[in-house]
Amino acid sequence: MKWHIYLLSTLLLLAGPVWAHKASDSYLVLDVKGQQVTGQWDIALRDIDFAIGLDADGNGEITWGELRARHTDIEAWALRALTLDRGGSCALRVTQHQVDAHTDGTYAVLRLGASCPSAEGELGVNYRLLFDQDALHRGLLRLDLENITHSAIMAPDKAQQRFSADKPSSVAQFGQFFGQGVWHIWIGFDHILFLISLLLPVVLVREGGRWRGVGRFGEALREVLWVVTSFTVAHSITLSLAALGWVSLPSRWVESAIALSVVLAALNNLKPVVNRRRWLIAFVFGLIHGFGFASVLADLGLPQETLVLSLVGFNIGVEIGQLAIVAAFLPAAFYLRNTGFYRHGVFAGGSLLTLLVALVWLAERALDLKLMDF
Incomplete structure (x- = not known):
């Protein structure tokens, strides 16, 4: 419980300065x-x-x-x-x-x-x-x-x-948008929280209403590959469709749906409904997250030949940035999976904090309110 309280307090303290002003273009x-x-x-x-x-x-x-x-x-x-x-x-x-x-x-x-x-x-x-x-x-x-x-x-x-x-130079054009793809996933706090919410339980198995650590690293890695691949495929589809101007959705709907995806992913950790097919959640809501990524490119109105190159570079950058997050998270989570610190502090506490933040995001975006500074 002390670790639980310490973790929540630390995360809340860090949230203020990091999210004080939304990134803009x-x-x-x-x-x-x-x-x-x-x-x-x-x-x-x-x-x-x-x-x-x-x-x-x-x-x-x-x-x-x-x-x-x-x-x-x-x-x-x-x-x-x-x-x-x-x-x-x-x-x-x-x-x-x-x-x-x-x-x-x-x-x-x-x-x-x-x-x-x-x-x-x-x-x-x-x-x-x-x-x-x-x-x-x-x-x-x-x-x-x-x-x-x-x-x-x-x-x-x-x-x-x-x-x-x-x-x-095509290489320079590709490289610049590749770097921005990496950058945008790292500052896309709602995207990161959704991904982390799906990754938190991959080192755990639920049996008899309780969580225990998986036996082998390969089990966790296999689950991660399913989740990350599903999320990647889904948001790549809608990122491409939206950036090319073939599909367009109101920003308020998209941002509200992204907040809802974080709510449901965190809630599923606390009260499991979908346990064996988290990749399906990743795919369904990944389609919505793709529209969020696309706004960076779509509003610029690049010519078609430039847009395609920029789109490819940006999308690959997003994937590399995403894999970097996974690479940092998974070994540490696997190492700590059998500890009370991970199960109660990181998994339960982190999911609860994510749920609360995402609920505020959802209220703000759906009802056009301003409830907090991030």
């Missing part, structure tokens, strides 16, 4: 022809509110009037975080303010224009939006440079990138 589209640059920058209202404050009356809703009143401040804040150069610094300006809906909420749309000193050579992009406040933030860039399309992900360690008018 902005969408930057640039078209460069000669010295002239036009473009569009979509930034989530929740991120602007987080950075500079938009909700003037504090009622939890951002109106068009509140947004319009801060146009000058938004413009100054955004332009401080983005610079372009081609033969020298390009004079970047906001030409129009609009709003648009993405799969995860409402975005401010900044129409951009710029004039560069040179009509030839590489274009340099320096992106710094929110990096000092949210290291998980990413800028998803689509660039048409003299009719050659580039795509890139701007991150704190890749805040400055240069692009030429030559066709980009």
